[in-house]
Amino acid sequence: MSFAACALLGAPARAQTDPASLPAHDAHQKLLIAVDPWLDAMRYKNFGKKSPYDEGIVALDVYFRNDNDSPIRVDLSTIRLVINQDDGEPQRIEPLSPEDVADSVLLTGDASAGARPRLPSVVRKGGHDKQWTALDGSLRAAALSSDIIPPHGTVHGCVYFDMAHHFNLLSASQLYVPDLTFMVDNQVLLFFDVDLAPATKN
Numbered sequence: 001m002s003f004a005a006c007a008l009l010g011a012p013a014r015a016q017t018d019p020a021s022l023p024a025h026d027a028h029q030k031l032l033i034a035v036d037p038w039l040d041a042m043r044y045k046n047f048g049k050k051s052p053y054d055e056g057i058v059a060l061d062v063y064f065r066n067d068n069d070s071p072i073r074v075d076l077s078t079i080r081l082v083i084n085q086d087d088g089e090p091q092r093i094e095p096l097s098p099e100d101v102a103d104s105v106l107l108t109g110d111a112s113a114g115a116r117p118r119l120p121s122v123v124r125k126g127g128h129d130k131q132w133t134a135l136d137g138s139l140r141a142a143a144l145s146s147d148i149i150p151p152h153g154t155v156h157g158c159v160y161f162d163m164a165h166h167f168n169l170l171s172a173s174q175l176y177v178p179d180l181t182f183m184v185d186n187q188v189l190l191f192f193d194v195d196l197a198p199a200t201k202n
């Protein structure tokens with residue numbers, strides 16, 4: 001089974017949750033990364049009548065808390081969702097653009113066809129009406145854009161992954177964040193591998 005991911009890089013969001021309190025988190029070198037999966041349709045109400053969740057796409061609200069005296073840069077483009085399956089190698093899902101997410105929701109037909117394969121980074125011409133523009137704006141507003149984590153600061157925002165409605169697979173998945181660097185001395189941090197299973201338990 002194949003999956004396509006949608007990772008949004010929009011405006012930075014202000015943290016209102018202590019990321020250390022979230023069940024899914026990983027921490028070392030005074031940096032904590034936590035993930036809050038949106039597994040309730042009501043959490044998507046600000047996206048309008050049709051949302052990523054309707055199309056089988058899950059939002060992962062990703063938090064970065066930096067307790068160091070130096071800012072940290074993270075390469076957002078290398079973040080992956082790693083899905084472990086019993087019948088093969090783990091799948092590493094890549095981020096897509098906000099436009100691709102809006103296209104998946106509004107321009108690919110019936111949401112009941114969520115199991116169909118999607119190709120990453122497909123550019124579709126035309127069809128961008130007011131509804132599409134509004135959804136694209138909402139996606140950008142909810143998403144993570146800043147690749148700088150300030151010293152003693154927290155940033156967070158949504159990253160979206162197309163699960164083709166198989167949200168149960170998150171219980172066997174990790175968010176992989178490999179490329180982080182202290183900006184003062186260019187020291188590379190060890191990668192982060194956030195197990196999502198604890199956040200999927202009722």
